[in-house]
Amino acid sequence: MGKTYFTIFGVVAIIAAFSSCFHSGSKEYLSLKNRLDSLESNAYTPGFGEFMNTIEIHHAKLWFAGTDKNWPLAQYELDEMKETFDDLQKYVKGRPEVKEIPMIDPALKDLGQAIESKDVNRFKPAYITLTTTCNSCHLATEHGFNVITIPSAPPVTDQQFKRAK
Ligand code: HEC
Numbered sequence: 001m002g003k004t005y006f007t008i009f010g011v012v013a014i015i016a017a018f019s020s021c022f023h024s025g026s027k028e029y030l031s032l033k034n035r036l037d038s039l040e041s042n043a044y045t046p047g048f049g050e051f052m053n054t055i056e057i058h059h060a061k062l063w064f065a066g067t068d069k070n071w072p073l074a075q076y077e078l079d080e081m082k083e084t085f086d087d088l089q090k091y092v093k094g095r096p097e098v099k100e101i102p103m104i105d106p107a108l109k110d111l112g113q114a115i116e117s118k119d120v121n122r123f124k125p126a127y128i129t130l131t132t133t134c135n136s137c138h139l140a141t142e143h144g145f146n147v148i149t150i151p152s153a154p155p156v157t158d159q160q161f162k163r164a165k
Pocket of ligand 1: 048049050052053055056059097098099100101103104130131133134135137138141143146148
């Protein structure tokens with residue numbers, strides 16, 4: 001019994017000692033806070049255009065996956081593209097264009113349904129609508145000189161777009 005009390009007393013004493021070190025006015029607290037603030041302000045986050053370059057690659061791969069009826073790859077590329085739009089919204093601060101991103105949602109949703117139906121005749125028009133919407137946003141955000149088209153060649157030569165048997 002006595003031992004238990006002693007242990008509890010010891011633990012309380014240790015917690016008390018530590019919390020006095022880290023109360024919000026202490027030197028240790030302020031030094032940790034400064035280090036955290038500096039880590040935060042120096043943290044690298046990709047810019048708007050870098051996220052767009054990633055989106056462009058997924059957009060191009062998606063065309064070859066879909067027209068080759070490689071539906072698992074098409075689904076994957078679509079998911080990656082959606083994830084990149086989400087990350088763009090999350091990480092790019094201070095760019096008013098971010099609020100235009102939801103305009104792409106209906107086109108992404110339609111394309112998802114076309115992929116689910118495994119119908120290339122639904123996939124192609126849905127892909128064209130997506131591409132038109134990319135360009136609508138570029139026009140709306142004064143980047144109309146960035147014109148996105150249906151790709152005429154795969155963006156890379158080291159990946160197979162046809163479905164493996
Ligand atoms: C929120 C509206 C918006 C949507 C939707 C959008 N873009 Fe963009 N895009 C921009 C803006 C703004 C820029 C310029 C970014 C910068 O560099 O500051 C840009 C730039 C680009 C660039 C140029 C990057 C470079 O460095 O060459 C490409 C490529 C691009 N977008 C592809 C796409 C594709 C593909 C889609 C559709 C799947 C798309 N974008 C949808 C707003 C949008």
